[in-house]
Amino acid sequence: MRRPTHIGAWVTLALLSVAATASAQENNRQAFPVGEDAVGLGGAYTGRAIDASATFYNPGGLVFGHTGSVSIGLALSLSSEYEVGDASGDTALEYDDAFGLPFYAGGAVQLGDEGEGRHALAFATLTPNHDRRRLSFTLDGPGSTELLRVQRTDRQRWYGVSYAYRPTDWLGVGLSAFIAVRSFAHREEEIRVDTTLRARGSEVELQSEVLVLRIGGLVRPIPELSFGLMFQPPGIVIGARGSATALRGELMTSDRLVEQGGASSPLPWELRAGASWEPEPWLMFSADVALQGALGSRADPVRRLQVTPAPGLLGSYYANEHWTDYTVDFALGGRGVVEDMVPISAGLFTSFSSAPPIEAIDVYRPDRIDIFGASLSVGFINEDVDISVGVVAAFGIGSGLRASAFDGLGAPSYSVVDVRTQTIYIFLSGAGGAAEAIGRSVADELELLPDPTPDPDPTPDPDPDPDPDPAPTSTAP
DSSP states (O other): OOOOOHHHHHHHHHHOOOOOOOBOOTTBSOSSOOSSHHHHTTTOOTTTOOSTTHHHHOGGGGGGSOSEEEEEEEEEEEEEEEEESOTTSSOOEEEEEOOOOEEEEEEEEEESSSSTTEEEEEEEEEEEEEEEEEEEEOOOSTTSEEEEEEEEEEEEEEEEEEEEEEEETTEEEEEEEEEEEEEEEEEEEEEEESSSEEEEEEEEEEEEEEEEEEEEEEEEEETTEEEEEEEEOOOEEEEEEEEEEEEEEETTEEEEEEEEEEBOOOOOOEEEEEEEEEEETTEEEEEEEEEEOOBOOSSSOEESBSSOOOTTTTOTTOOSEEOBOOEEEEEEEEEEEETTTEEEEEEEEEEOBOSOOOOOOSSOOOOEEEEEEEEEEEEEEOSSOEEEEEEEEEEEEEEEEEEOOOSTTSOOOEEEEEEEEEEEEEEEEOHHHHHHHHHHHHHHHHHHSOOOSOOOOOOOOSSOOSOSSOOOOOOOO
């Protein structure tokens, strides 16, 4: 399969500056696979990462890929649902929306001779986690919530570069450096109508930048078999800041909080291992396992804001303190090519929650939701392009906290309820290679067009011969 040249790849990379989003939960390591080939395999890519998405999965695989490659993944969400409580009762909070954006872009080039001593450089931008909710709830009745609005966005966007080296024919090692930019915003409004008018409103915004390093190695003892290992140390927080405003009042009495200053947004360590087996040129299987470290503890939780607001002041569904446990996730994938031109990929993956078990307390904690997903894609492949269209479905089940009725504007109490999520989206992979193939085709057609520039006037002959064959002449004696 033909790939972009070095110059074409770098020009394309210069134009790639945005990545996209797929809905996820706050305490799930990675609720959806990212990348180009990786998404069709359910994220089972650590042992096979040879395109530009190796920057994320395993930078050591970059030296085994093509001389130049551009990867672009596009997604369109068909459904994104989140439900807290019993849908058949009056206490459920529900969110249902659909959106779509590009979610991955990257490119890579290799330098040097084939095999030993080869180098590779790559660039990628992606959004591994994005939690977006807009919940609203209205219910009439004495002592009940008449109006509740919760809007929350928690997004991480990563921008990274990679370098890889191939010391031997069967080993590649690499390093990726990402800047993970996190944006968190939580807004909440609540009004209760009983014998008096009660109201509360809050807004919290956080922004942070974290340096994330990923060290990877890929081993190919034989061409049909490869193993990969990637380690990410804890993220290094470069900067973090936040602000919070809150107002709660009943009749003419009100409390107001305005805070601006330090914040915390750490990232835990992560270890991924994977293997890929290709028994036939048209058949491949892969598997991944990922272990993620913990953050904080019950005795020493992570604090978003470096202040301790009064319980409930910043909203009934805002957790200023949280901690996470260790998690282990799995992914399985396979790919086959029918008639040398129709690739079919499928994958299964998990994203178990790192949140501690949910218990009925007077302080809000994030949901604990375990996500199970599957992917399926079909495409077309020839000498120039390898493009696929597929669908990814992820379903989450778990538990969370639902605010109960409370007296006045004090801290609410909570009850444990079921939480369910569902996200389905279609994706397109291979767009980068297809765009490059179209560009080459256009360039080839332009080369065949006649040159419209007229030829310059010919240079005059310095010794012209107007009569090349004159008749012979004679002179009388």
